[in-house]
Amino acid sequence: MDTLLATIPYLGDWSLILAAIAGTAWGIMGGALPGISPSITMALLLPFTYVMDPSSAIVMLASTYVGAEYGGSVPAILINTPGTNSAAATVVDGYAMNKQGKAGLALGISLYSGFIGSMVGLVLLMALSGPLAKVALSFTPPAYFALGVLGLSVIATLAGDSMAKGLIAALFGLMIATVGTDPVSGANRFTFGNSDLLNGIEPVLVMVGLFALSELLAQAALTRDDQDRARSRPRIEFPDRKLARRLVKPQAIGSAVGAFEGVMPGAGGTIASFMAYNEARRWSAHKDEFGHGSPEGIAAPETANNTVAETAIVPLLSFGIPGSNSTAILLGGFLIHGLQPGPMLFQRSADVVHSLYAGLFISIIAMVILGILILPVCVWMVNRPRAYLNAFILALVMSGVYTIHEGLTDVGMLLIAGAAGFLMRVLRFPFLPTVLGLVLGYLIESNFRRALVLSGDDYSIFVGDWISIVLLGLAALFILGSFAARTLNFIRGRRSDRVPV
Amino acid sequence: MTRRTLVAAGLTLAALCPFVTVAGAQDYPVKTITLVTHSSPGAGGDIFLRDLSRFLGPALGANVVVENISGGSGATAVARVANSRPDGSVFYGTTPTFIYTTLLSEPEFGYDSLDPLVNVFFDPEVLYTAATGPFQSLEDVMTKAREGRGQWGAANPASLERQSLEMLKSVSGVNAAVVSHDGGGDMMINVLNGTLDMGVGEIQELKGQLEAGEIRLLAALTADRIPGYDDLPTVREAGYDVAVRKFRGIAAPKGLPPEVVAAWEAAIPRVLEDPEFKAIYEPDSLQPAFLDDEEYSQFIDGFAADTRSFLIETGVIQ
Amino acid sequence: MITRNMVGGAVTIVIGAVYLYYAHQIRVSSLADSFGPRGLPLVYGWLTIFLGALVLGKSTVAVWRLDGEARATLAQEEWAGEGRSILRAAGLLLIATLYLLLLPHLGYPLSLVLLIGGVILYMGAARTWRVPVIALLGATMLWLIFVKLLGVDMPEGFLSTLLS
Known part of the structure; x- marks a missing residue:
């Protein structure tokens, strides 16, 4: 309550309002450009904040983060490519809705869910920083490993028709994640003497290749008269009351998962949005719609990753520990102004903390207003004739991926990923397990081996504390449950109508 | 990453600097000096260069800007500097990372393709x-x-x-x-x-x-106790003969003109004495440790030799 | 006859084998843990080969079990239309690769015009005045966003050397 009262006066501060709006606008743009991650968007802005006063600088950077996490969903829905890693789960149902001519509604749902997620996250950040920080502290390497395994168990439902092919796709992702410097010994793995590969392959470039580029390659065979999608009206539609009521459950799941994952350093928005997607599907009354344009399939991941954008600030403020690249840049913003985030920040620079809260609130409002203003233009743009649109998308993704390291190696790898994605389409392998393996591979391997180093190769460390036991137990339950469902379906002969080759 | 925007920011910072150029500074051959770091914005190496750049500009008589080039565990940034013209316009902010990456990954351009110019700090x-x-x-x-x-x-x-x-x-x-x-x-x-x-x-x-x-x-883990933390014993005092020196300095493309070397060797000690700069680095316990071109080259060679023998002993490299 | 899953399984086995080959070349040092930098890559590699063989085997058995008529229909339908779509995709990939090769020499703005114009024509748009105009406008817009607004160091190519 005191926090709230102390925050309110800052809501009228014009320099904060301007910083928040500018940061949010910049963030939405960066997030919407495929290949430009939230952290790159923030890093590009960082030099401009050096000359600002500390509060405005921090607010501007944090608003950029909020905007970028939301912005990622726009290309996910409109051009089948996640603008940020954490929008990957939104692609499936978002793009499907777009193809059905419901782009305006899909964008409306994502904006509305982004608003809900951000607000829940902000309330948690302001009210429960202390308890949430304790959650972050209680996670040891075996618990992180268990969390990664729980994330991977989502594959059981994302695998599609063939479990074997889904697992193969996931292994491809896990393999890509092993490229780079070994997390324990520092040895080079699969770098082939190329120093551009030392830091690993950026997940976002693989995603852009798998989703966007492979879609362009598949569309290359369509002629001018082929209609594979319905046009959407260039206006944004918010869900009506009935739909809004239906979205409450996925949004509740999304914000719960997001709040939990956000506070843990290293977990992040991508895992949160996949897990939220999976849980929303599990508890949904309309399971069959998932994957074919379900509004819930947009609401859950978009609520989750926007909640993460707020709660990820908890470990930064409480310990001075950045949990992701984006919050590391935010930490940089604090340090450049001589502020040290951590336990003492609340006492020494309470004004900065309270203006940050106020700024975040303003940026959430700005996000909604900016979304309503720009989205119709974006829908109009994707309504252009296919030849023109696809030429522009190709140019856009190749430019965007170039900016990751300002080098051509990434663009070359994008083309390889695109070709691989196209082959996976032809051979009917699902993409989502690959993305999941890619995102989780490093987390799982590094913490698995770290835990074994800690315990001296005693495997009982993995069931040594209750967090790990609960998480691993849930993962086992999900996997067994999914196998049981598949077997039941098989026995009941539901699969007999499908060609079994 | 964003040279243009950083130039803008650097110019503004230089303009904000409250003290005026010192004599002799006008001789510096180029207008803008770029300090390249492999650290991401806000990380230790980045902040070191940014703080330094504010005071170096007036001391050298040029605009000093910082450019972040990520990727390749620092190898990309080293390659960029090694391929630059040695006219005093581009430098690399050194940390032990560039030696480790060179030894472990053997990239095309390693620490030995740069000329270690001056050391500035040891970071305990x-x-x-x-x-x-x-x-x-x-x-x-x-x-x-x-x-x-x-x-x-x-x-x-x-x-x-x-x-x-x-x-x-x-x-x-x-x-x-x-x-x-x-x-x-x-x-x-x-x-x-x-x-x-x-x-x-x-x-x-x-x-x-x-x-x-x-x-x-x-x-x-230092040879002597850290000023400001005088009660903290060193590991050596506890009876274990281990001490390391994490250095922060500047390296240049090979073949730098002697007057540029001289300008840097004159500027760094002066900057380190600046009370305003002291007020920034002393609370961070950074220890001023100026080494000139010759000393620093020897220091880096010695450091690399020690690291190499450690890595060979542990079987990391051959 | 060859099904998609047979090709998929075979490709998977090859990928797993190549990956395993390189996994065996990772250096193991005394800084490594007992599980080692090779540990999980070896597991991934073998699992991939096993699953690839499973997919290949299952599909082979399924085809073998089909009667003559069903097999003939399958042979006709399995790859219908895929040849053309693979060729068209390869063509688009070639354009993208050419862009990548020309980028360092021609510079970002000029390569972009060629890329956008080339893809528009390749995708079958009518050859009107619109194509060059849109290519030029699109390239200008992206150039403004990436170079001017975001300050990205895009390759400048021969134009910059001519101008300077």
């Missing part, structure tokens, strides 16, 4: 533990490792920090697991929650927790 490494934990001194931690099994943390898999712990382990002959992490923050969590007995880090990155009384310093 310290051992620390959770304030709520059972360990009061380094000896407590060592006793646990001697009698049972120790669990120590280093921020990165192949780094000076990891090397210092491996050295401590080998001179003392204790049984300890050295766990590497994905950076200092990740490790801090595991120290705070008691998973690790102790961690190793730089004072600058520990400051927040230190001031809040969440962590306790155990010993310094």
Whole structure:
């Protein structure tokens, strides 16, 4: 309550309002450009904040983060490519809705869910920083490993028709994640003497290749008269009351998962949005719609990753520990102004903390207003004739991926990923397990081996504390449950109508 | 990453600097000096260069801007500088990372394709533990490792920090697991929650927790005690012959004109004496350690030779 | 006859084998843990080969079990139309690769015009005045966003050397 009262006066501060709006606008743009991650968007802005006063600088950077996490969903829905890693789960149902001519509604749902997620996250950040920080502290390497395994168990439902092919796709992702410097010994793995590969392959470039580029390659065979999608009206539609009521459950799941994952350093928005997607599907009354344009399939991941954008600030403020690249840049913003985030920040620079809260609130409002203003233009743009649109998308993704390291190696790898994605389409392998393996591979391997180093190769460390036991137990339950469902379906002969080759 | 925007920011910062150019500075051959770092914005190496650039500009008589080039564990940034014209316009901010990456990954351009120009600071490494934990001194931690099994943390898999712990382990002959992490923050969590007995880090990155009384310093990994932390014994005093020097300096493309070398050798000691700069670096416990072109080249060669023999002994490289 | 899953299984086995080959070349040092930098890559590699063989085997058995008529229909339908779509995709990939090769020499703005114009024509748009105009406008817009607004160091190519 005191926090709230102390925050309110800052809501009228014009320099904060301007910083928040500018940061949010910049963030939405960066997030919407495929290949430009939230952290790159923030890093590009960082030099401009050096000359600002500390509060405005921090607010501007944090608003950029909020905007970028939301912005990622726009290309996910409109051009089948996640603008940020954490929008990957939104692609499936978002793009499907777009193809059905419901782009305006899909964008409306994502904006509305982004608003809900951000607000829940902000309330948690302001009210429960202390308890949430304790959650972050209680996670040891075996618990992180268990969390990664729980994330991977989502594959059981994302695998599609063939479990074997889904697992193969996931292994491809896990393999890509092993490229780079070994997390324990520092040895080079699969770098082939190329120093551009030392830091690993950026997940976002693989995603852009798998989703966007492979879609362009598949569309290359369509002629001018082929209609594979319905046009959407260039206006944004918010869900009506009935739909809004239906979205409450996925949004509740999304914000719960997001709040939990956000506070843990290293977990992040991508895992949160996949897990939220999976849980929303599990508890949904309309399971069959998932994957074919379900509004819930947009609401859950978009609520989750926007909640993460707020709660990820908890470990930064409480310990001075950045949990992701984006919050590391935010930490940089604090340090450049001589502020040290951590336990003492609340006492020494309470004004900065309270203006940050106020700024975040303003940026959430700005996000909604900016979304309503720009989205119709974006829908109009994707309504252009296919030849023109696809030429522009190709140019856009190749430019965007170039900016990751300002080098051509990434663009070359994008083309390889695109070709691989196209082959996976032809051979009917699902993409989502690959993305999941890619995102989780490093987390799982590094913490698995770290835990074994800690315990001296005693495997009982993995069931040594209750967090790990609960998480691993849930993962086992999900996997067994999914196998049981598949077997039941098989026995009941539901699969007999499908060609079994 | 964004040269143009950084130039703009650098110019503004230079204009904000409250003191005026010193005599002799006008001789510098180029207008804009770019300091390249592999650190991301806001990381230790980046902040060091940004703070330095504000004071170097007036001292050298040129605009000094910082450019972040990420990727390749620093190899990309080194390659960029090594391929630049040696006219005094592009420099690289050195840390031990560029030696480790060169030795471990053998990229096309390594530390030996640059000319180490001047050293600026030594950044002291310290051992620390959770304030709520059972360990009061380094000896407590060592006793646990001697009698049972120790669990120590280093921020990165192949780094000076990891090397210092491996050295401590080998001179003392204790049984300890050295766990590497994905950076200092990740490790801090595991120290705070008691998973690790102790961690190793730089004072600058520990400051927040230190001031809040969440962590306790155990010993310094420096040759002498750290000014400002006079009560903190060194690891050597505790009876283990381990001391490391994390350096922060400047390297240049090979073949720099002598007048540029001279300008830098004159500017760095003067900048280090500047009271305003002191007010920035002293609280971070950065130790001014100016080395001129010749001394620094010898220092880097010696450092690389030591690192190489450590890596060969442990079988990391051949 | 060859099904998609047979090709998929075979490709998977090859990928797993190549990956395993390189996994065996990772250096193991004394800084490594007992599980080692090779540990999980070896597991991934073998699992991939096993699953690839499973997919290949299952599909082979399924085809073998089909009667003559069903097999003939399958042979006709399995790859219908895929040849053309693979060729068209390869063509688009070639354009993208050419862009990548020309980028360092021609510079970002000029390569972009060629890329956008080339893809518009390749995708079958009518050859009107619109194509060059849109290519030029699109390239200008992206150039403004990436170079001017975001300040990205895009390759400048021969134009910059001519101008300077």
